[in-house]
């Protein structure tokens with residue numbers, strides 16, 4: 001019986017293959033007969049040249065608090081180390097004229113053959129820090145110089161002429177926002193949206209995989225995959241969750257619990273690679289901190305926890321699925337034998353999302369951000 005089955009399958013496969021060949025041949029014959037073949041051939045060639053892609057970009061980890069990737073701007077490329085931030089939508093780096101950008105790589109437009117002026121000014125206020133300057137247009141490439149880059153021509157970006165103290169003290173040269181255009185200052189088309197508009201990617205989504213490395217700086221710590229899933233570092237997709245607002249990557253969280261504490265009030269939340277911790281209402285966090293034995297320090301605005309504690313995991317319900325975040329992601333080594341708890345108070349006073357699911361959540365679950373489907377996908381992070 002078995003043998004018969006195999007033979008019959010082979011027979012079937014051959015038949016399908018033959019039908020395929022015949023079809024192609026007749027189509028070509030028809031095109032040649034009608035004189036359209038040369039045009040058709042050119043069209044096929046053009047399609048082949050316009051190769052779409054899935055591009056992976058490594059990022060480096062700074063104390064599990066910040067993840068930086070390299071990009072280049074201009075021709076030839078000038079390289080910058082930037083925060084790849086799903087919680088904002090503008091790209092900026094320091095301009096050569098920026099007096100407050102000491103110690104950072106800055107952009108020199110006179111050295112780029114592809115640079116175009118824009119004329120508009122911009123100013124951005126982040127959760128920590130502010131920056132301002134003018135806009136320019138040039139080729140922006142995701143990834144390091146010499147690596148397999150995602151090259152996006154004619155991208156509008158900010159050239160900062162001044163940045164404030166918080167950003168001066170940060171290790172990054174600038175910030176690359178990955179959220180929706182509707183969130184962008186000056187309604188500038190964000191670099192990745194520009195790549196999608198130019199049909200440069202296989203799929204209009206990207207996947208973030210982040211690693212936990214402890215109190216170390218500038219070590220390999222994850223991958224951003226533009227145009228697809230990260231099949232190397234992420235397991236099978238658990239679910240897509242539709243976005244409730246396509247500005248940030250904002251969606252509904254049904255509930256959050258830890259040990260004996262359970263909250264099923266339901267909240268608007270965002271997934272933000274540019275936020276180091278999970279941030280939420282202080283009234284809720286105080287109760288959760290009580291369960292895990294974390295103590296609030298008003299000086300730093302953070303909760304501290306015993307580095308050897310073994311608290312129950314934090315469980316988050318999104319779309320009926322439970323996402324479990326373990327102590328590995330939530331007890332963060334701050335050096336000097338001190339550890340920070342992975343949740344921090346954030347009170348939005350009723351405006352915008354109530355919670356920010358930052359890096360501890362993304363380290364536990366790869367997040368896939370769909371800019372066209374307006375949804376977010378989660379899969380277990382399985383890389384090491």
Ligand SMILES: *[C@@H]1O[C@H](CO)[C@@H](O)[C@H](O)[C@H]1NC(C)=O
Pocket residue numbers: 058059060068069070081144
């Ligand atoms: C980015 O470039 C800097 C400077 O060349 C380098 O130290 C760093 O390792 C690079 N980062 C990544 C993620 O490759």
